[in-house]
Amino acid sequence: MSKVKKLFEIREVTLILIIAVLFIFFGCNNANFLGAANIESTVLSVAITGIVGVGATLALSIGGLDLSVGAVVALVCAVMGNVFLSTGNVVLGMLAGMAVGAVFGVLNGILITQFGLGTFIATLVTQQIARGLAMVLTKGTPVNLTYIPDWAKQIGGKLGGVLSYIIFVFIIVTVIGQIMLKKSAAVRKGLYIGSNPMAAHYSGINVKKVNMCVYITIGLLCGLAGILSVCRFHSAAPNYGAGMETELIAAAVIGGASLEGGNGSIAGTAIALIMLGFVQSGIVLMGVSVYWQDMVSNIILLVAVLLDAFLEVRRKTKK
Amino acid sequence: MKKRVLAGFLAGTMVCGMMFTGCGNNSGNTAQSEESSKPAAGAFVGSEDETYYLETFLCGYDYWTSYYEGFMDAAKQLGVNAKYVGATTSEIEDEVQVFQQIMASNPAGIMVNPSDGTAFTAVAKECNEKKIPLVVGESPIPDCEVAMFINHDEDAMTEKAVKYIGEAMGGSGSIAMLTTPGQANLELRDKAFKQNMEELYPDINIVFEANTQHDNAKGAADVHQIVSSYSDVQYIFCDNPDAAMGAVTAKEEGGYDVKIITFDTNPNVLDYIKEGKLEAAIMPDPYAFGYMGMLTLYMARHQLWDPMWDYKSGNRPAIEIPLLSTSCSVVTADNADIFYSDKYKEERGSKGYDMEAKDLP
Numbered sequence: 017m018s019k020v021k022k023l024f025e026i027r028e029v030t031l032i033l034i035i036a037v038l039f040i041f042f043g044c045n046n047a048n049f050l051g052a053a054n055i056e057s058t059v060l061s062v063a064i065t066g067i068v069g070v071g072a073t074l075a076l077s078i079g080g081l082d083l084s085v086g087a088v089v090a091l092v093c094a095v096m097g098n099v100f101l102s103t104g105n106v107v108l109g110m111l112a113g114m115a116v117g118a119v120f121g122v123l124n125g126i127l128i129t130q131f132g133l134g135t136f137i138a139t140l141v142t143q144q145i146a147r148g149l150a151m152v153l154t155k156g157t158p159v160n161l162t163y164i165p166d167w168a169k170q171i172g173g174k175l176g177g178v179l180s181y182i183i184f185v186f187i188i189v190t191v192i193g194q195i196m197l198k199k200s201a202a203v204r205k206g207l208y209i210g211s212n213p214m215a216a217h218y219s220g221i222n223v224k225k226v227n228m229c230v231y232i233t234i235g236l237l238c239g240l241a242g243i244l245s246v247c248r249f250h251s252a253a254p255n256y257g258a259g260m261e262t263e264l265i266a267a268a269v270i271g272g273a274s275l276e277g278g279n280g281s282i283a284g285t286a287i288a289l290i291m292l293g294f295v296q297s298g299i300v301l302m303g304v305s306v307y308w309q310d311m312v313s314n315i316i317l318l319v320a321v322l323l324d325a326f327l328e329v330r331r332k333t334k335k
Numbered sequence: 336m337k338k339r340v341l342a343g344f345l346a347g348t349m350v351c352g353m354m355f356t357g358c359g360n361n362s363g364n365t366a367q368s369e370e371s372s373k374p375a376a377g378a379f380v381g382s383e384d385e386t387y388y389l390e391t392f393l394c395g396y397d398y399w400t401s402y403y404e405g406f407m408d409a410a411k412q413l414g415v416n417a418k419y420v421g422a423t424t425s426e427i428e429d430e431v432q433v434f435q436q437i438m439a440s441n442p443a444g445i446m447v448n449p450s451d452g453t454a455f456t457a458v459a460k461e462c463n464e465k466k467i468p469l470v471v472g473e474s475p476i477p478d479c480e481v482a483m484f485i486n487h488d489e490d491a492m493t494e495k496a497v498k499y500i501g502e503a504m505g506g507s508g509s510i511a512m513l514t515t516p517g518q519a520n521l522e523l524r525d526k527a528f529k530q531n532m533e534e535l536y537p538d539i540n541i542v543f544e545a546n547t548q549h550d551n552a553k554g555a556a557d558v559h560q561i562v563s564s565y566s567d568v569q570y571i572f573c574d575n576p577d578a579a580m581g582a583v584t585a586k587e588e589g590g591y592d593v594k595i596i597t598f599d600t601n602p603n604v605l606d607y608i609k610e611g612k613l614e615a616a617i618m619p620d621p622y623a624f625g626y627m628g629m630l631t632l633y634m635a636r637h638q639l640w641d642p643m644w645d646y647k648s649g650n651r652p653a654i655e656i657p658l659l660s661t662s663c664s665v666v667t668a669d670n671a672d673i674f675y676s677d678k679y680k681e682e683r684g685s686k687g688y689d690m691e692a693k694d695l696p
Contacts, residue, residue, distance in 0.1 A: 048564045053589070057559030060588075061552065151423055155688070156395015158551075158577065160602035162610075173588070180588075249551055249584055251603050253577065254395070254423070256552070293556075300560040306516050306544040 027272040030327050031287040034320050035294060042298035049301050056180070062293040063186035064089075064248070065260055066286050067241045070193040071234030072264035073285045077197070078227060079210040079277025080128065080135035081265060082234050086257030087146035088120045092242025093252035094153035097161050106168045113246075114239035120146060121235020125228035143261070151254045159252040172248030182244050186286070189237070193282040206230055210277025267292060270321060291320065378639055381415035383693045385443035387632050389625065392430050392450040393549070394421025395688065397576075397601035398621060400676035404685060405625030406446065410692035413633050415443065417692035425450040425518050425549070434458050444468040444632030446625070451519035452476040468635035470628045474520045482635040483656035485628055487619035492663045493528040496596055496617050497535055499665060500570045503594070503614075507538035510570040511561045513547040513554055513578040521574045524598065528572060542568060547578040554581020555588070562591045573597040576604045576616070583612045600666055600674050608671045616666040618674060623661045631656065 023029050042049040068085050075082045092113040100109035120142055127138035153159075175181050196203045205226050209216040217223050246252060264285070269275060271284025299313045389406045391399050403419045410417035420437060422429035430449055435458060437445055445467060449455045452474035459479035462469050469476075470483045500510060512528070515521040525544075532539055542565045545557035554573070558581065561568060571593055573579035579597035586593055594614040597604060607613035631654060634640055640653040666674055680687050684696040 046564055051563060054560065054563040057556065057563065057585075057589070061556035061559070064552075151395070154395070156393070156423060157397045157601055158580065158603055160606060162603060162606040172584075245552075249555075249580065251551065251580060253551060255549065258550075296556065297560045300543070300545055300557060301564045303543060303564075306514055306546045309546045 024327075027281060027328075028284050028287055031271065031284060031291060034323060035287070035291050037323075038291065038294050038298060038316075038320070042294070042301060045298075046301040046303075049298055054297060054301070056183070058293040058297045059183050059186075059290055060180050061297075062289040063180070063182045064241050064244055065263065066186045066289050067189050067244070068234075068237055068260065069264050069267060069285045069289055070189055070282050071230075071237040072261070073193070073268045073271070073273055073280045073282045074197075074203075074206060074230050075135070075234060076265070076268050076273040076275065077210050077277060077280030078206040078230055079213065080227070080230075081139065081261075081275075082124065082231065083136065083139040083261045084120060084124060084143035084146055085234065085238055085264065086260030087143045087150065088117060088235065088238040088257075089242045089245065089260065090150040090252075090254060090256040090258075091120070091146040091153070092117050092239050093246050093256055094150045094159065094254065096243060096246050097159040097252035098153050100161065100164060101159070106164050109246075110243050113242050114236060117235040117237070117239025117242065118232060119235070120238070121232035122228070124235070125231040128231065129224040129227050147254075150252075150256075154252055154254040156254055158254070160250075161246055161252060162250045164246070164250060168247050169250065170247075171244065172250075182248060185240070185244065189240075190282055190286045197280065197282055202226075202229075207278055207280070210274075210279070212278070263289075263292070292317065295320070378637065379413055379633070381413045381633060381637075383414065383416045385415040385636070386440075386691075387415060387417045387444045387446070387629060388437045388440070388442045389417065389419050389446045389448075389628070390430070390433055390437060391419075391421040391448045392425045394419070394423055397676050398599045400621075400687060401679065402621035402625040403688060404680070404683065405622035405627075406629045407625070407685070407690065407692040407695050408622075409626045409629035409633075411695045413629070415633065415692065417629065419688045427451050427454040431455065431458055434462075438462060438465065438467065442467060444470070444636050446470040446472065446628040446632060447476075448473040449476065450474060453519070468632050470631050470635075472624050472628065474523075480652050482652065482654040483628065483631040483659055485624050485631075485656075485659040485661070487624075487663055488660040489524050489527040490531065491660070492598070492617050492619060493524060494531045494535070495663060495665055496528060496572065496598070497531040499615060500572070500596060501532075501536040501539060504536075504539060504569055506536050508569045509540050509542045509565060509567050510572060511542055511565065511568050512544045513557060513571060513573040513582060514544050515548050515574055515578070516546055518548075524574050528574075547573075547581070549575055549577040551577050551581035551584065554578040555585040556581075558582045558585035558591075558593075559589060562589060562593060568593055570614075571595045575599060576601050579604055579613060579616075580607070583607050587612065600671075602675060602677070605666070605671045605674055608666060609668050611668065614667075617663055618666050619663040620661045627659055 095116045096109040096113035099112040100106045124139055124142055127133045128135055171181050175184050205221045209223050209226055213223055267288040268285045270288035272281040273279055295313050295316050299309050304312050389403055407417050420433055422433050455476045456478050459476045463480045469481050471481050472485050475484050514525045543561050547554045547557050571582050573582055576597050576599045579595055580603050582595045596614050597616050600616045600618050604616055635654045646653040
């Protein structure tokens with residue numbers, strides 16, 4: 017019994033429990049909610065965002081945040097698209113996209129570590145720059161990339177006809193990220209910094225270097241997300257990823273990260289995102305009026321978050 | 336003697352008659368030239384110092400391409416200049432801000448396309464006070480002086496979409512909609528579509544509407560959910576091309592046997608139509624909007640109209656066209672090639688939005 021209790025003290029398990037409750041609630045309304053097709057499509061709908069979520073969790077863990085992720089993903093798509101259309105080489109486009117992601121990661125890192133800007137203002141500025149650049153490159157309208165090679169389109173398809181490549185990448189990146197967060201000394205330095213930057217500095221951790229590495233990692237993850245987006249949608253839209261950053265901050269916090277830093281769970285973020293996805297899909301399957309959809313999904317989210325908070329308080333009280 | 340007197344009298348009479356006739360003609364000509372303070376020949380020759388602006392929301396959207404080309408063509412033909420500006424979003428605050436910036440540039444006239452005209456009343460009145468001629472498209476602006484409101488007839492356009500779907504489905508079955516609540520012009524479109532469907536094909540049920548906005552990722556997710564829940568859905572109607580692109584992605588991923596029809600095109604949508612992934616698109620004629628809008632602005636600016644009504648007392652403007660409606664095309668695989676905007680601009684030697692009318696070849 018104590019083992020079961022201990023299990024429910026784990027944040028991720030609580031979130032899975034909440035998803036189970038959602039399954040029961042929405043499943044009673046519409047049996048199609050429980051179907052494999054719906055589950056797969058829901059996970060697919062959050063997978064690209066989830067890849068970026070690994071980075072967003074790291075940012076929160078070190079006591080920062082990154083508001084530029086959505087815009088950088090859009091810019092990566094735009095750059096990849098333009099390079100492909102100019103050269104006919106999609107691999108070159110992918111490399112250019114990754115490079116742009118890395119550049120913005122470096123830019124964020126420099127603004128925060130070298131110029132001492134707060135993470136909020138630094139990443140807000142780079143968000144505007146990235147979005148503006150995406151607008152310039154796309155000229156305000158989705159870039160047509162239906163002519164990318166079939167193998168690139170395949171990346172947006174299914175592995176062995178069974179599981180979407182994008183979901184597969186999402187799972188791999190999440191698992192690697194979670195393992196590194198728990199086991200890797202290098203990554204755990206970020207948590208120490210998030211807990212107490214001064215103490216971390218005095219204990220010999222190079223705070224600036226760790227911060228820089230985190231933001232470059234986020235940039236590279238944005239690059240990966242952008243490439244997958246192009247492979248899936250065959251277009252580069254200037255408004256892609258709008259609102260992604262706030263969705264990710266919400267998911268990371270629900271997943272166990274603290275806005276003050278020092279805490280974070282990449283698996284928790286991923287599960288929280290999937291939970292948000294199920295809430296959205298449940299709303300559609302319930303046939304909620306189009307004017308009510310946003311409100312109802314956020315009310316359900318509020319209930320889920322309150323339930324999680326209640327369980328957390330109970331856990332702390334019992335300790 | 337008598338013959339000489341008679342001849343002299345007749346000659347004198349003829350001379351006098353000619354003189355009087357000449358004076359009369361001269362008087363008539365003088366009278367006409369006095370009345371020629373009204374515009375006459377050459378009225379449609381303007382100056383490149385006059386700059387007219389076309390403002391849109393979602394600026395850069397493929398839809399506005401031929402719109403601006405029409406605006407520029409009319410400007411070029413009139414000998415005036417034209418520029419394109421706009422808000423990159425469909426957020427009304429952004430559009431109003433751009434409008435105010437245009438007013439500060441001392442424009443000769445403004446053609447504006449708000450996503451929601453009701454929010455524009457205050458700035459439009461400011462425009463009226465500054466005597467800047469105003470033409471409106473897409474969504475009417477209430478309680479202000481507008482030379483012309485030009486729009487495609489949502490009722491007629493959605494009727495075409497409804498008939499296309501209805502005939503294909505044999506008059507009965509289920510369809511779904513991907514909509515954009517909160518964007519006034521698209522809300523009108525969605526409402527018109529539903530009304531037409533109800534009237535023309537009452538046995539076709541709209542089983543679900545999703546709030547997709549202009550988000551292709553959301554469009555894909557929504558279509559997955561819709562088809563999961565309503566497997567008998569045969570058609571999905573999208574009120575904008577971004578949602579349609581997402582719908583096509585979902586269709587391909589899921590292998591769904593569902594047809595998609597949308598409004599407006601972009602190169603992605605046209606390719607999908609040619610590949611058979613997207614059934615059709617309804618495309619209005621934006622060129623006519625731009626051309627007629629520019630013409631009306633010019634006429635309003637130069638007060639070329641002198642109608643038989645009480646505009647001189649200030650009770651109403653000289654030009655007031657409450658609605659000029661344009662037609663639309665059904666874009667299918669057979670005619671999709673015509674609608675590629677890049678090809679169109681290339682043929683015209685135009686650089687599109689970055690160009691001013693005076694530089695148009």
